[in-house]
Amino acid sequence: MKFVKTINEARIVLKGLKELKKSVGIVPTMGYLHEGHISLVKRSVDENDITVLTVFVNPKQFGKNEDFDCYPRDVERDMRMAEEAGVDVFFAPEADEMYPEGYSTYVNVEGVTEGLCGVSRPGHFRGVATVVCKLFNIVEPDRAYFGQKDAQQAVVVKRMVKDLNMNVEIRVCPIIREKDGLAMSSRNVRLNAEERKSASLIYKSLSEASKLVNSGEKSSHRIVEKVSGILNSDPLIKVDYVEAVDAETLKPVNVISGRVLLAVAVKIGNTRLIDNMILEG
Numbered sequence: 001m002k003f004v005k006t007i008n009e010a011r012i013v014l015k016g017l018k019e020l021k022k023s024v025g026i027v028p029t030m031g032y033l034h035e036g037h038i039s040l041v042k043r044s045v046d047e048n049d050i051t052v053l054t055v056f057v058n059p060k061q062f063g064k065n066e067d068f069d070c071y072p073r074d075v076e077r078d079m080r081m082a083e084e085a086g087v088d089v090f091f092a093p094e095a096d097e098m099y100p101e102g103y104s105t106y107v108n109v110e111g112v113t114e115g116l117c118g119v120s121r122p123g124h125f126r127g128v129a130t131v132v133c134k135l136f137n138i139v140e141p142d143r144a145y146f147g148q149k150d151a152q153q154a155v156v157v158k159r160m161v162k163d164l165n166m167n168v169e170i171r172v173c174p175i176i177r178e179k180d181g182l183a184m185s186s187r188n189v190r191l192n193a194e195e196r197k198s199a200s201l202i203y204k205s206l207s208e209a210s211k212l213v214n215s216g217e218k219s220s221h222r223i224v225e226k227v228s229g230i231l232n233s234d235p236l237i238k239v240d241y242v243e244a245v246d247a248e249t250l251k252p253v254n255v256i257s258g259r260v261l262l263a264v265a266v267k268i269g270n271t272r273l274i275d276n277m278i279l280e281g
């Protein structure tokens with residue numbers, strides 16, 4: 001595995017590989033890898049000759065009062081896990097490499113960024129789209145791998161790729177969960193034992209919603225009410241939103257029909273967690 005820190009080095013390494021007609025997959029991450037990231041790496045390794053893992057805690061996607069400073073970081077551990085999973089190029093730039101003095105260009109995806117997390121995290125998706133666009137320009141991958149846990153992010157990236165005619169296929173991979181159902185996230189390590197227990201209610205609430213749909217419930221209002229009720233029953237959980245939206249457009253739906261994304265965001269202590277489930281009406 002090659003470790004590169006600068007854009008120039010990354011370009012040199014990748015140019016050589018592309019001359020050998022190697023296909024390239026990229027897995028963009030903010031590091032502190034877990035099994036969810038590793039599942040993306042494995043899919044990329046299966047589908048491409050070369051897999052590039054990027055580790056960059058992107059300051060542009062964190063709001064002023066968010067957890068940029070305390071976002072978990074451990075590059076050495078990430079390198080070990082990446083190498084074991086089959087990563088060929090590990091790209092971990094510093095912030096001033098990605099955003100040097102005078103940096104002024106941003107990618108603003110409209111519409112799909114406005115609801116869900118876009119409400120409580122203004123500017124977040126502008127930061128995500130900007131960094132993903134830069135990573136695509138640096139690596140020029142054939143395929144890029146994102147997790148379904150960040151469902152809105154995946155929709156935003158797909159929209160950007162389509163609108164800006166980027167030559168990359170976006171692959172969205174299933175959510176990987178802990179034994180009790182909690183979706184894997186780098187932020188989970190910040191939960192104490194009590195908070196961690198409460199966090200398991202998120203998946204339980206989504207599963208209850210799925211059961212309701214399977215027994216014939218079509219009203220998104222009643223589904224949302226059920227999930228909110230379960231989450232609000234735990235005093236440690238502060239619900240940001242529970243919403244049922246069309247899985248492609250992210251527009252709110254009244255009736256569960258077609259592919260509906262049931263999305264949840266909560267705060268437990270100082271940790272913000274998101275999760276979702278696709279309901280098939």
Ligand code: PAF
Nearest residue numbers: 028029030058128131150
């Ligand atoms: O999902 C993440 O970890 C980040 O939002 C991403 C896609 C790496 C962009 O910084």
